[in-house]
Amino acid sequence: MTESDIGLRKRLVDVGAELLAAEGLQALTLREIARRAGVSHGAPRRYFPTHLELLSAIARRGFDDLAERVRSTLAHEPADPRAQVAALARTYLEFALHNPGMYELMFRHDLLESGHLGLRETSLPLFGVLAGLVGEVRPEADARRVAGALWANLHGIAQLWRWRSLQLALGEDDFDRLLDAVLAAHLGADGDR
Structure with missing residues (x-):
């Protein structure tokens, strides 16, 4: 995994944690995390094959x-x-x-x-x-x-x-x-x- 991959993986977790704090468990969708992280909706699957x-x-x-x-x-x-x-x-x-x-x-x-x-x-x-x-x-x-x-x-x-x-x-x-x-x-x- 490249440094860029590690950074994006961490960013997805960061965004997920922020979303969880702000809006609760029901808001944690791959699509919403990807949107807030500024990546395509399919990008999280590269690092996290499942939700x-x-x-x-x-x-x-x-x-x-x-x-x-x-x-x-x-x-x-x-x-x-x-x-x-x-x-x-x-x-x-x-x-x-x-x-x-x-x-x-x-x-x-x-x-x-x-x-x-x-x-x-x-x-x-x-x-x-x-x-x-x-x-x-x-x-x-x-x-x-x-x-x-x-x-x-x-x-x-x-x-x-x-x-x-x-x-x-x-x-x-x-x-x-x-x-x-x-x-x-x-x-x-x-x-x-």
């Missing part, structure tokens, strides 16, 4: 961004595993709430070619970090199961908060108290060990 491959490349960008945010967050947190789980959870939720289109695409494995472009290699290590930290906080538990339940809970919070359903149900807008309750439910009360 799913282009969507997967865009999702990989999101996973890379989230992974970098998590790395940065954990690097600035104390070594306490519980504090790190809380920081990781907050980073995850903030990413989801500030990047709803990308977040939706990233976890729509029914739309993505998970084997392409290392999506499994990009997404599973993040889960591994969470499971490892949960295992340090709750050594008696099946860390992967607890981490899976916590992740599902965080994912649900992200969706329901964005839709304003939780605020309606709780009668409050206190995101921090909700996150504290979720962490206590999965990790035990702060100080329990």
